[in-house]
Every structure is written in structure tokens, then in C-alpha cells.
Amino acid sequence: MSKLPAADTLAASIDYTPPRKPWMEVPAEFRPGVYSYPANPKNLKILDFPNPRQWAPEDDDWKLPENWQEIIYEGFKERLHKYRSLKVFMDVCVRCGACADKCHYFIGSGDPKNMPVLRAELLRSVYRRDFTMAGKILKSLSGSRELTEDVIKEWFMYFYQCSECRRCSLFCPYGIDTAEITMMGRELLNLLGLNINWVMEPVANCFRVGNHLGIPPHTFKDIVDFMCEDIEDITGVKIDPPINKKGAEILFVTPSGDYFADPGTYTFMGYLMLFHELGLDYTMSAYASEGGNFGLFTSAEAMKRLNAKIYAEAKRLGVKWILGGECGHMWRVINQYMDTMNGPADFLDVPRNPLTGTVFSNARSTKMVHITEFTADLIKNKVLNLDPSRNDNLNVTYHDSCNPSRAMGLLEEPRYVIKNVCNNFYEMPEQTIREQTFCCGSGSGLNNEEFMEMRMRGGMPRANAVKHVQEQYGVNMLSCICAIDRAALPPLMEYWVPGVDVTGVHELVANALVMRGEKERETDLRGEPLPGKEG
Amino acid sequence: MNVLYSLLLVLALVVIPLIGAGALGWHTLFGVFIPLFAVVVFLVGFVYRILDWGRSAVPFRIPTTGGQQETMPWIKQSKLDNPSTTAGTVGRMALEILLFRSLFRNTQTQLSQGPKLSYGSSKWLWLGAIAFHYSFFIIVARHMRFFTEPIPMPFEWLDKLDGILQIGVPTLYLTEIVILAALAYLFLRRVVVPQLRYISLPADYFPLFLILAIVISGILMRYFIRTDVMDIKTLTMGLATLNFSVPEGIGVIFYIHMFLVSALLVYFPMSKLMHLGGVFLSPTRNLANNNRMQRHINPWNHPVKVHTYQEWEDEYREQMKEAGLPVEKE
Ligand code: SF4
Numbered sequence: 001m002s003k004l005p006a007a008d009t010l011a012a013s014i015d016y017t018p019p020r021k022p023w024m025e026v027p028a029e030f031r032p033g034v035y036s037y038p039a040n041p042k043n044l045k046i047l048d049f050p051n052p053r054q055w056a057p058e059d060d061d062w063k064l065p066e067n068w069q070e071i072i073y074e075g076f077k078e079r080l081h082k083y084r085s086l087k088v089f090m091d092v093c094v095r096c097g098a099c100a101d102k103c104h105y106f107i108g109s110g111d112p113k114n115m116p117v118l119r120a121e122l123l124r125s126v127y128r129r130d131f132t133m134a135g136k137i138l139k140s141l142s143g144s145r146e147l148t149e150d151v152i153k154e155w156f157m158y159f160y161q162c163s164e165c166r167r168c169s170l171f172c173p174y175g176i177d178t179a180e181i182t183m184m185g186r187e188l189l190n191l192l193g194l195n196i197n198w199v200m201e202p203v204a205n206c207f208r209v210g211n212h213l214g215i216p217p218h219t220f221k222d223i224v225d226f227m228c229e230d231i232e233d234i235t236g237v238k239i240d241p242p243i244n245k246k247g248a249e250i251l252f253v254t255p256s257g258d259y260f261a262d263p264g265t266y267t268f269m270g271y272l273m274l275f276h277e278l279g280l281d282y283t284m285s286a287y288a289s290e291g292g293n294f295g296l297f298t299s300a301e302a303m304k305r306l307n308a309k310i311y312a313e314a315k316r317l318g319v320k321w322i323l324g325g326e327c328g329h330m331w332r333v334i335n336q337y338m339d340t341m342n343g344p345a346d347f348l349d350v351p352r353n354p355l356t357g358t359v360f361s362n363a364r365s366t367k368m369v370h371i372t373e374f375t376a377d378l379i380k381n382k383v384l385n386l387d388p389s390r391n392d393n394l395n396v397t398y399h400d401s402c403n404p405s406r407a408m409g410l411l412e413e414p415r416y417v418i419k420n421v422c423n424n425f426y427e428m429p430e431q432t433i434r435e436q437t438f439c440c441g442s443g444s445g446l447n448n449e450e451f452m453e454m455r456m457r458g459g460m461p462r463a464n465a466v467k468h469v470q471e472q473y474g475v476n477m478l479s480c481i482c483a484i485d486r487a488a489l490p491p492l493m494e495y496w497v498p499g500v501d502v503t504g505v506h507e508l509v510a511n512a513l514v515m516r517g518e519k520e521r522e523t524d525l526r527g528e529p530l531p532g533k534e535g
Numbered sequence: 536m537n538v539l540y541s542l543l544l545v546l547a548l549v550v551i552p553l554i555g556a557g558a559l560g561w562h563t564l565f566g567v568f569i570p571l572f573a574v575v576v577f578l579v580g581f582v583y584r585i586l587d588w589g590r591s592a593v594p595f596r597i598p599t600t601g602g603q604q605e606t607m608p609w610i611k612q613s614k615l616d617n618p619s620t621t622a623g624t625v626g627r628m629a630l631e632i633l634l635f636r637s638l639f640r641n642t643q644t645q646l647s648q649g650p651k652l653s654y655g656s657s658k659w660l661w662l663g664a665i666a667f668h669y670s671f672f673i674i675v676a677r678h679m680r681f682f683t684e685p686i687p688m689p690f691e692w693l694d695k696l697d698g699i700l701q702i703g704v705p706t707l708y709l710t711e712i713v714i715l716a717a718l719a720y721l722f723l724r725r726v727v728v729p730q731l732r733y734i735s736l737p738a739d740y741f742p743l744f745l746i747l748a749i750v751i752s753g754i755l756m757r758y759f760i761r762t763d764v765m766d767i768k769t770l771t772m773g774l775a776t777l778n779f780s781v782p783e784g785i786g787v788i789f790y791i792h793m794f795l796v797s798a799l800l801v802y803f804p805m806s807k808l809m810h811l812g813g814v815f816l817s818p819t820r821n822l823a824n825n826n827r828m829q830r831h832i833n834p835w836n837h838p839v840k841v842h843t844y845q846e847w848e849d850e851y852r853e854q855m856k857e858a859g860l861p862v863e864k865e
Pocket residue numbers: 092093094095096097098099100116117171172173174175176
């Protein structure tokens with residue numbers, strides 16, 4: 001792993017002046033810290049992906065298949081036909097530059113190829129040459145270029161330096177979504193066997209075992225049991241969450257990050273406590289034990305293959321509807337793709353909250369409800385007994401995770417929940433929240449160790465906004481509804497804004513939740529003394 | 536370099552009619568055939584491009600949501616930025632197309648010591664773009680007076696409105712000032728802002744110069760190098776009714792103007808100017824965010840290889856039984 005420079009050195013190195021040379025003449029420079037390691041061939045084999053082999057981006061020879069140009073050409077052609085988005089976005093950009101300074105990777109690196117417009121031009125220049133009249137006639141005058149190995153290397157560099165957060169799309173006058181372009185770019189790279197391990201390993205694990213980390217069913221059960229012991233220690237309430245239980249009313253699916261590492265685990269404990277307190281008739285599944293879908297960062301096909309498990313399991317277990325946990329891109333997949341790819345879910349009922357009777361008609365086709373919608377409804381109907389003062393040691397702010405905000409519009413529900421379980425809530429500046437939110441810098445499969453420098457660069461705008469509320473209001477807790485955030489934000493905070501911790505929303509809920517038969521709580525879920533219990 | 540190429544190209548486009556219609560006197564070629572050809576290329580090209588986009592599938596519903604989703608009734612939905620109905624989507628598109636709403640949101644990022652990032656509102660691009668597009672639109676509509684007889688009232692009104700200041704004879708049009716200023720701004724922005732200069736292609740400068748040349752030739756014709764309007768109208772009406780006549784005595788400046796317009800028409804369908812059509816087709820804007828409410832069909836949705844529950848259980852059955860997890864097959 002590369003050495004990460006100190007925060008102020010890194011900040012001082014940001015220079016927005018573009019190089020003197022035209023961008024087509026500046027090759028991608030692979031140095032430690034700015035790229036992710038290639039996929040381990042064994043993961044590609046599990047998924048029947050092409051060209052599994054050992055290689056490294058810093059090598060000269062990337063061991064591409066012999067007819068790689070033809071593969072790209074055919075793949076491109078196919079995708080232009082399959083996706084109007086791609087075709088229109090290739091054609092209509094006017095290079096107005098409105099998107100340029102909207103990308104966190106550009107803001108944090110100053111590298112002009114991280115301006116969304118230029119990131120897209122990397123693909124467009126090849127498109128123009130192969131698929132447009134002007135490109136064929138006018139050659140370089142039209143901004144087109146030969147497809148060389150250097151171009152492929154550049155694609156690899158910059159399509160894996162985009163977290164597919166869509167912030168650029170919000171500001172573009174035509175809604176050009178560079179995330180969509182990156183997704184297509186990654187699909188093309190995948191055809192040549194150019195992928196990163198931090199994406200392909202989760203995909204392979206998820207496909208074969210059921211979740212990103214490859215946690216087998218019995219270990220999954222052990223983890224849950226272990227958490228229940230902790231919950232009993234803290235609250236005195238004994239709970240026994242069901243797994244693979246047939247005939248339950250609700251299937252609960254959450255990202256595996258929630259039961260693998262802190263602070264996600266506390267959020268997971270929060271779900272379990274909430275469901276127990278409600279006496280909810282639910283089950284988890286060890287087969288569909290992953291909500292997150294790294295297929296989204298790979299190809300539409302991979303995404304579909306992983307997502308298929310959720311409906312399949314709902315059907316096998318005979319549940320009525322599905323509840324989903326706090327996860328960013330999982331919700332992008334559910335909201336924008338699931339019903340289309342793997343529906344219709346006509347064997348399920350329109351979701352109805354059994355405690356309040358609320359019918360979630362906005363989920364009447366997918367039959368899948370977001371947990372903050374569910375909990376907001378519970379709070380609104382006063383079903384929960386809450387003591388927000390238990391979170392009084394926290395000054396909380398909220399990070400809108402990119403996908404639920406810009407690919408779904410889930411903005412108010414989490415805020416409503418937080419405000420009801422915490423007394424001290426402070427918003428970050430307007431241009432950095434809600435639909436204008438900034439990425440954690442590590443989305444779309446980029447939250448690996450070797451990419452740390454770019455993660456800190458890309459996360460800078462988010463961290464900076466947190467720093468603002470830390471200075472202004474003494475914020476010490478950053479809440480979010482995404483498992484990648486819960487993994488990515490803690491190192492980001494430590495780097496730029498020491499003193500701010502990271503939490504999921506349902507950890508806050510669980511701390512405030514007064515459970516029937518609980519003993520007097522001394523600590524929160526993290527084992528820290530509750531306010532007033534420090535002595 | 537890109538600037539220079541584009542400028543030279545436009546100058547060449549001025550010289551061609553100067554020689555062709557001026558020195559050589561090929562009035563019918565430049566007054567009738569070339570414009571007609573250009574119109575045909577424009578129409579065919581435009582329609583072809585739209586159909587070509589239309590031929591590609593929209594497999595998924597991928598609106599970029601710019602506000603609160605439709606959820607429970609007590610949470611206020613952002614009906615225009617995150618529409619869940621057709622009416623909302625039409626509203627969103629109208630705001631986008633008529634008022635450039637996304638550009639209106641534009642901010643500018645600033646990095647200062649600390650490090651400290653700040654985001655200032657930045658509406659200049661929006662203003663420049665809207666000024667340019669509206670004046671261009673009004674100018675085109677105003678020109679319909681040359682292609683209609685009798686002239687429909689709306690065109691007359693536009694003409695009056697545009698000349699409302701009543702300065703000079705013939706009256707100065709507001710749009711002429713505005714479009715010149717807007718074009719100058721859009722051009723300067725490209726050369727002055729380093730990032731924009733870096734991303735700008737000949738294809739960005741060329742249409743700016745071309746339109747500028749059209750505007751300038753129009754202004755020259757109207758105020759400085761007078762040429763007979765009645766003669767021009769005879770010619771343009773001939774074009775509109777396909778009943779051609781080319782009166783003598785139309786100044787060469789008119790042919791230059793006409794040739795540049797023809798060049799723009801021909802260039803249009805194969806260039807970024809097609810954003811005029813594309814803006815209507817952008818799947819992140821023209822679809823409602825009702826994905827969880829209604830099923831959307833992907834025309835090429837094909838089966839994929841999945842790892843079934845049975846295959847999975849086969850692998851883990853023993854451990855599952857040991858852990859007390861239910862299994863399908865004992
Ligand atoms: S904002 Fe849109 S049109 Fe403008 S440069 Fe970016 S992608 Fe192109």
C-alpha cells in the first residue's frame with residue numbers, strides 16, 4: 001500500500017490549472033494510491049467473465065485478448081442499441097462545463113479528466129470515430145481519436161475513478177449522467193477482462209455464497225447470535241431473530257456490511273431490536289443475505305444475477321412483502337432496476353405496515369419498502385416509545401447517501417426519524433446535502449485500501465462540510481443510510497475531521513428505543529456510557 | 536489552435552459566396568439551390584437523428600431525482616424535481632426546456648486555505664445561455680415575415696416587440712444586441728476559463744463563429760450595406776412556395792448571409808447542436824420516478840445464469856443443519 005500524504009500536504013497539492021498539452025496527449029499515469037488492484041482471476045472464473053489472468057495496471061502489457069479492438073467495437077455497438085441513454089449522452093453534450101466542478105474527484109484532485117465532461121469525452125472521442133459521420137470525415141478536428149491501448153488504460157483509470165454518484169447529472173442541462181457513461185465504460189472494460197478486485201470479489205461471493213464477504217449461512221447465524229448476546233447485555237432483553245423462516249410476513253434484506261464491521265453492526269443490532277420490540281413477523285435469509293449489489297458496478301447482467309435472489313427467496317419463503325435496510329446502491333438497484341429485471345413480483349402483496357395499517361402505495365409494484373419509510377411511519381403513528389435524551393451526548397448531522405438521494409429521492413424520511421430520536425440535529429450547508437449531496441469518495445466499489453489517496457481526495461468536499469458543522473455546532477456524529485458510507489466515512493473523518501464518528505440511522509433509533517422489559521440501560525450500543533451515566 | 540481552425544473555416548464560408556454570388560454572379564445557385572438543399576439536409580438529418588435515438592431502447596427508468604420522492608401523504612413530495620406522474624414529468628421538462636432549470640442551479644466551487652471549500656451561486660452561464668437561445672429563437676421567428684404572405688399576426692407582434700425601443704431607422708432590434716453580447720460571453724468564457732479552454736473542441740468554437748457571422752452579416756445588411764427588402768422578399772417567398780424567382784439587384788451581402796445560414800442548417804444535424812432534439816429524449820429527465828409503483832418493461836430483458844437456492848443449499852446443507860437452520864431437503 002502507498003503512503004498517504006498528510007491532510008494539509010494533500011490539500012496543498014490540488015491544482016486546478018490544466019496541463020499545457022491537449023488532453024489526448026496526456027497518458028494516464030498509474031501510481032500507487034490512485035488505482036485499484038485488478039480482479040483475482042478466480043473471481044472472474046466463478047462468474048464466467050472473460051479473460052481471467054494475472055496482470056497489473058503498472059505493467060506495460062495488460063494481456064488483452066488478441067481481437068480486443070473488435071470486442072470493444074462490437075460491445076459498444078450493442079450498447080448503443082440497448083441504451084438510449086448512452087446514445088443520447090454521446091451526442092448531445094455541448095461541453096458547457098456546468099458539470100466540471102460538481103465532481104468530488106475533480107474538486108479533490110484537480111485532474112481535468114475527473115471533470116465529468118472530460119470523463120465522458122474519453123469514451124465519446126472513440127464513439128465519434130467509429131459511429132459518427134463527422135468523426136469519419138473530419139477525424140481529429142471533430143474530437144475523435146484512434147482506439148489504442150493507451151486509450152483503454154485511460155478508460156480503466158478514470159472509469160474506476162468515478163463513484164457513479166450522479167452529482168454531475170443533476171447540474172447538466174440535458175441530465176447527462178456520467179455515472180451511466182461510466183457504467184457502460186466499465187461494461188466494455190469487463191469484456192476485455194479489465195476489472196478491479198474490490199468489485200469482482202464481492203460479486204463472486206455474493207453470487208456463490210450470498211453476500212459480499214462470502215459469509216456462509218452457519219457463520220451468518222453465529223454473527224446474529226453474537227449480536228443478540230450483546231443486545232441482551234446492554235438491554236436485558238433476549239431476542240431471537242429468525243433466519244430462513246418460511247411463512248413469515250416480511251422478508252428483511254440488508255447489506256452485509258451491516259453485520260460484518262463496526263459501525264454497521266450497531267445499525268444491524270438496531271434493526272433487530274426494533275423488530276423484536278414491534279413483535280414483527282419477519283425473517284432474514286441466509287441465501288439472499290445481501291442487499292448491496294456490486295453487480296451495478298460491473299454490468300447490467302451481473303446486477304440482475306445478484307438481484308434475482310431477493311424475489312426468488314421471497315417466493316420460496318412465502319412472505320407477503322420485503323423490507324430493505326440502510327444501503328445506498330442497493331436502493332438504486334431496487335428503485336430503478338429490480339422490478340424491470342426480475343419482476344413482476346405478483347406473488348407478493350402491496351406492503352402494509354402491520355402495526356399502523358399504512359399501505360405503502362409508493363412501493364405497490366416492487367413490494368419493497370425502505371426501512372426509514374417504515375420507521376418514519378411508526379414514529380408518525382406513535383407506535384414507538386422513544387427517549388431521545390439517550391442520544392444527548394451526540395450532536396448529529398446527516399449525510400445523504402448519493403444513491404437514495406439522486407436515484408430515488410429519499411430525503412425527508414431519514415431526517416424525520418433522526419429528529420425524533422435525537423435532540424441535537426444540525427444540517428450541513430445547503431449545497432452539500434439532499435440532492436446536492438457529496439459522495440463519501442469511495443462509492444461504486446472503490447472503498448479499498450490501495451485507493452486511499454483518491455478516496456481522501458474525493459471525500460474532501462463531504463468532509464469539509466462536516467468540518468463546517470463541527471466548528472459551528474460541535475457536531476460529533478455523522479449519520480447516514482448506506483453501508484459503504486459506514487465503511488468509508490470513518491477513515492475519511494479521521495483524516496480530515498478528527499473527532500467525528502459515523503453511525504447508521506437505526507443505531508440512533510435503537511439507542512432511543514425504550515423496550516418492554518428492558519433493564520435500566522447504562523451504555524449505548526457501542527458500550528459507551530449513556531448521558532448521565534458517566535459517573 | 537481549435538479557435539483558429541474554426542475561425543478560418545467560417546471565413547472560408549464567407550469567401551465562397553463572395554466569389555460565387557459576387558464575382559461570378561451565380562445567383563440562382565446561391566439564392567435557390569443551396570438554400571433548398573440545406574433545408575432538405577436539415578429536415579432529413581434532424582428527423583433521422585431523432586429516429587435513430589428512438590431506435591435505441593430505454594431499458595430502465597433512470598430519472599435523476601432532484602427532490603423528495605412520493606412517499607407517505609404527510610411528507611411533501613417535490614412534484615417537479617422528482618415527479619411520479621406524467622403531468623409532473625411534463626412540468627419538469629417544460630422548466631428544463633423553457634427556463635434551463637438545471638443550469639439555474641449552477642454553483643461555483645472555491646477552494647481556499649484551510650482547506651476550505653465553498654460553493655457560490657453562479658448564474659452567468661444560465662443567463663448567457665438563456666439570452667442566446669431566446670434571442671436566437673425570436674430572430675428566427677421574426678424572419679418568418681419573409682416566408683409568409685400575409686404575415687400572421689404573431690410574427691408582426693414579435694417584430695414590434697423586438698423593435699420596441701424605436702431607436703434609429705430602421706429600428707434597432709433588441710435581440711441583435713442581446714445575441715451579440717451572449718455570443719461574445721459564451722466565446723470569451725471558453726477562451727478565458729482554463730478548464731473550458733481545455734475541453735473545447737473545434738466543434739464548440741465553429742458554431743459560435745458561424746452564428747456570429749450570420750448575425751453580423753444580417754446586421755450589416757440591415758443597417759449598413761442596404762439591399763432591397765422587397766427583392767429579398769420576392770426571393771424568399773419564391774423559396775417558401777417553390778415558385779422560384781431571383782430578382783436582380785440583391786446585394787452580395789444577402790447571399791453571404793444566406794450561405795452561412797445554409798451552412799448552419801447542413802451542419803446542425805451532425806453536430807452537438809442536436810441538443811435541441813436530444814434534450815427531449817434524455818432518460819434522466821423525461822421519465823417519472825414511479826419505479827416502485829409501476830412496472831417498467833425492458834424490451835431486451837433476457838434470462839441470466841443465477842445461482843439457485845437448491846444449488847446453494849446443496850453446498851451448505853450439512854453446516855446449516857448443524858447450526859439449526861431450516862433446510863428444504865433433509
Ligand atoms: S453539464 Fe452536461 S452538457 Fe455541459 S459539459 Fe457537462 S455533460 Fe456536457
